[in-house]
Amino acid sequence: MRGAVMYGKGDVRLEQLPEPTIVEPTDAIVRNAASCVCGSDLWNYRGINETPKPRPFGHEYCGVVEAVGDAVTTVKPGDFVIGSFFSSDGTCPNCRNGFQTYCLNAKPMIGCQAEAVRVPWADGSLVATPEQPSADLIPSLLASSDVMGTGWFAADAARVAPGMTVAVVGDGAVGLCGIIAARQLGAERVIAMSRHAPRQRLAREFGATDIVEERGDEGVAKIKDMTEGVGADAVLECVGTADAMDQAIASARPGATVGFVGVPHGVTIDGTKLFRSQVGVNGGLAPVRRFLPHLIDLVFNGTIDPGQVFDTVMPLDDVAEAYRAMDERRAIKVLLQP
Amino acid sequence: MRGAVMYGKGDVRLEQLPEPTIVEPTDAIVRNAASCVCGSDLWNYRGINETPKPRPFGHEYCGVVEAVGDAVTTVKPGDFVIGSFFSSDGTCPNCRNGFQTYCLNAKPMIGCQAEAVRVPWADGSLVATPEQPSADLIPSLLASSDVMGTGWFAADAARVAPGMTVAVVGDGAVGLCGIIAARQLGAERVIAMSRHAPRQRLAREFGATDIVEERGDEGVAKIKDMTEGVGADAVLECVGTADAMDQAIASARPGATVGFVGVPHGVTIDGTKLFRSQVGVNGGLAPVRRFLPHLIDLVFNGTIDPGQVFDTVMPLDDVAEAYRAMDERRAIKVLLQP
Numbered sequence: 001m002r003g004a005v006m007y008g009k010g011d012v013r014l015e016q017l018p019e020p021t022i023v024e025p026t027d028a029i030v031r032n033a034a035s036c037v038c039g040s041d042l043w044n045y046r047g048i049n050e051t052p053k054p055r056p057f058g059h060e061y062c063g064v065v066e067a068v069g070d071a072v073t074t075v076k077p078g079d080f081v082i083g084s085f086f087s088s089d090g091t092c093p094n095c096r097n098g099f100q101t102y103c104l105n106a107k108p109m110i111g112c113q114a115e116a117v118r119v120p121w122a123d124g125s126l127v128a129t130p131e132q133p134s135a136d137l138i139p140s141l142l143a144s145s146d147v148m149g150t151g152w153f154a155a156d157a158a159r160v161a162p163g164m165t166v167a168v169v170g171d172g173a174v175g176l177c178g179i180i181a182a183r184q185l186g187a188e189r190v191i192a193m194s195r196h197a198p199r200q201r202l203a204r205e206f207g208a209t210d211i212v213e214e215r216g217d218e219g220v221a222k223i224k225d226m227t228e229g230v231g232a233d234a235v236l237e238c239v240g241t242a243d244a245m246d247q248a249i250a251s252a253r254p255g256a257t258v259g260f261v262g263v264p265h266g267v268t269i270d271g272t273k274l275f276r277s278q279v280g281v282n283g284g285l286a287p288v289r290r291f292l293p294h295l296i297d298l299v300f301n302g303t304i305d306p307g308q309v310f311d312t313v314m315p316l317d318d319v320a321e322a323y324r325a326m327d328e329r330r331a332i333k334v335l336l337q338p
Numbered sequence: 339m340r341g342a343v344m345y346g347k348g349d350v351r352l353e354q355l356p357e358p359t360i361v362e363p364t365d366a367i368v369r370n371a372a373s374c375v376c377g378s379d380l381w382n383y384r385g386i387n388e389t390p391k392p393r394p395f396g397h398e399y400c401g402v403v404e405a406v407g408d409a410v411t412t413v414k415p416g417d418f419v420i421g422s423f424f425s426s427d428g429t430c431p432n433c434r435n436g437f438q439t440y441c442l443n444a445k446p447m448i449g450c451q452a453e454a455v456r457v458p459w460a461d462g463s464l465v466a467t468p469e470q471p472s473a474d475l476i477p478s479l480l481a482s483s484d485v486m487g488t489g490w491f492a493a494d495a496a497r498v499a500p501g502m503t504v505a506v507v508g509d510g511a512v513g514l515c516g517i518i519a520a521r522q523l524g525a526e527r528v529i530a531m532s533r534h535a536p537r538q539r540l541a542r543e544f545g546a547t548d549i550v551e552e553r554g555d556e557g558v559a560k561i562k563d564m565t566e567g568v569g570a571d572a573v574l575e576c577v578g579t580a581d582a583m584d585q586a587i588a589s590a591r592p593g594a595t596v597g598f599v600g601v602p603h604g605v606t607i608d609g610t611k612l613f614r615s616q617v618g619v620n621g622g623l624a625p626v627r628r629f630l631p632h633l634i635d636l637v638f639n640g641t642i643d644p645g646q647v648f649d650t651v652m653p654l655d656d657v658a659e660a661y662r663a664m665d666e667r668r669a670i671k672v673l674l675q676p
Contacts, residue, residue, distance in 0.1 A: 093565075093566040093567070093568045093591070094568055094591070094592050094593075097568075097571075097591065097592070097593050098593065099591075099592040099593040099616055101592075101616070102592035102593075102616055104567070104568075157618070227431075228431040229431070229442070230431045230432055230435075230442075242609075245609060253431070253432070253435065253437075254432050254435070254437040254439075254440035254622070255432075255435050255436065255437040255440075255625075257618070257620065260609075260613070263613065264609030264610045264612075264613050265610075266609075267608075267609025267610065268606055268607070268608060268609060269606070269607040269608075269609060269612070270605075270606060270607075271580075271583060271598075271602030271604075271605025271606060271607060272602045272603075272605065274602075274607070274619070274621075274622075275598070275601065275602050275621060275622050275623070276622065276623075277622070278437055278439070278440055278621075278622030278623065279622075280495070280595070280618060280619060280620030280621070281612070281618065281619055281620075282595065282618030282619075282620070283612075283613060283616075283618070284592070284612075284613050284614065284615070284616030284617075285613070285614075285616065287593075
């Protein structure tokens with residue numbers, strides 16, 4: 001089958017790879033309806049994360065179950081399924097607590113930018129849709145596999161509740177999905193921090209009530225102006241840089257929580273500053289699996305449409321160009337059709 | 339009147355000070371039934387915090403209202419009242435959100451180690467007891483003014499909920515009160531990290547179900563042994579050192595929150611480590627005022643008895659000796675009788 005292989009900085013290739021097969025009785029094989037490129041894939045593509053040796057790449061997927069191991073009971077061949085970027089056994093203490101990404105037996109999904117993929121722990125990882133989705137639902141189901149689930153976790157971790165004013169730092173796909181999540185969780189006002197017109201439009205489409213273009217101290221001042229001088233009730237940090245975290249904490253009111261889902265690069269939090277701000281920080285690798293059933297419902301009943309983050313669609317064969325388009329910010333997020 | 343004055347390292351003196359008077363129409367004068375020395379007072383006594391010039395000291399108090407300004411409506415002369423270490427107007431956005439310590443017009447209480455004290459923002463700051471307390475309730479009411487309120491906030495910030503396993507880092511008065519709070523909030527198991535026999539006894543008295551004497555990696559390993567290998571559901575950090583914060587984060591399971599109330603000294607949190615641990619941190623200066631009505635109820639109906647943290651009682655005249663006893667850890671906490 002065809003699949004993407006990451007070689008390192010600026011070098012992703014489409015190659016012929018062996019068809020995945022059932023290895024453990026808890027495995028499933030999923031034939032992908034679609035895959036995509038993640039902002040976090042760019043860390044390797046940009047050479048910021050090392051790639052010691054070439055490897056199949058991509059961790060977002062949805063598609064049809066083709067085969068299952070003997071121990072699998074909750075999904076069967078023919079089911080349309082979605083999983084997250086980690087497979088999880090569903091039974092360990094962390095899974096039971098709803099933090100499946102920290103499953104004691106977690107296995108990161110790899111090689112999803114391909115025609116098919118092996119999913120370990122199928123019972124703990126996959127969620128079947130109520131029926132075969134129509135083609136127009138595929139982008140939103142695929143988005144649920146990572147960016148929508150991660151955006152939801154940002155809002156969940158930030159403890160967004162009805163009536164709140166929520167600020168969102170980061171206008172990438174995760175930040176944009178965070179806006180959807182904040183509105184779904186009842187936020188009355190959602191302030192998107194964005195200076196890119198196409199992303200601002202999508203932010204408004206997703207429910208942002210206000211846009212703040214300023215960054216740093218000026219951005220914080222704007223947020224304070226809008227919140228009786230105290231800051232937002234909850235803040236979603238969806239970038240992962242030190243500047244973004246500083247901005248998020250400074251934009252939050254005493255008692256607010258910053259839900260952070262941007263993989264931190266060079267972020268250090270000063271304890272005294274945090275104590276004095278009375279702002280909580282809460283985040284990590286999103287336990288997307290916890291949210292999948294609810295997200296699938298919301299997609300199927302037309303309440304949310306996170307698939308709009310895919311502003312570009314390409315055939316899997318053009319995966320190298322897909323990485324380039326995202327690296328150069330010509331695309332918010334590229335969907336790959338096998 | 340007599341009152342304590344902090345001069346700097348190792349130097350606290352009892353002096354004759356002017357009687358406090360009503361300055362603003364929102365003030366009250368409270369004649370103290372008791373005051374005490376706080377662990378945080380030792381930062382100045384030990385010269386870690388600077389004392390640029392001598393100043394009246396102490397921030398914990400309870401007693402009888404002697405006079406009120408013209409604008410005060412919720413307390414009257416003769417009421418027995420408790421306040422916290424900050425006075426707050428009760429009306430600003432932060433007060434309305436329950437974070438009164440961050441009142442936009444907050445004034446830190448000073449000079450409470452004295453016969454009487456002026457309380458600004460009396461309406462927003464003071465809570466009257468349902469009736470005059472008997473003498474045996476005074477220590478617990480005084481404890482509510484700071485350490486019990488702060489311990490409660492540690493548990494509240496750590497989001498302690500029924501059935502949880504909670505670890506408490508720090509066996510000072512705040513940590514011990516945190517044990518009371520965790521139990522009141524429904525924790526099934528409370529693990530006190532303590533290596534001092536008298537404090538262990540009080541920890542058990544307050545509801546700790548387990549004691550862990552080990553610190554650092556060994557302490558963390560013990561906690562993990564007790565929690566299916568994943569860590570505690572909530573952790574209270576009641577010290578403020580880098581070691582204590584590290585220990586707290588490492589002892590918490592993915593998805594848990596560390597409630598931190600120890601004033602940080604040299605604490606830095608690595609963003610990547612925090613992200614990978616999936617542990618939230620949430621704390622600051624405790625909004626004790628929010629908890630006072632509930633704490634007073636619990637003290638009056640005999641449910642809690644945090645006054646036991648006062649293992650030593652001295653006359654106000656011996657305030658210098660009170661500081662020495664706490665500095666040398668001969669006393670957990672000293673109550674001062676005017």
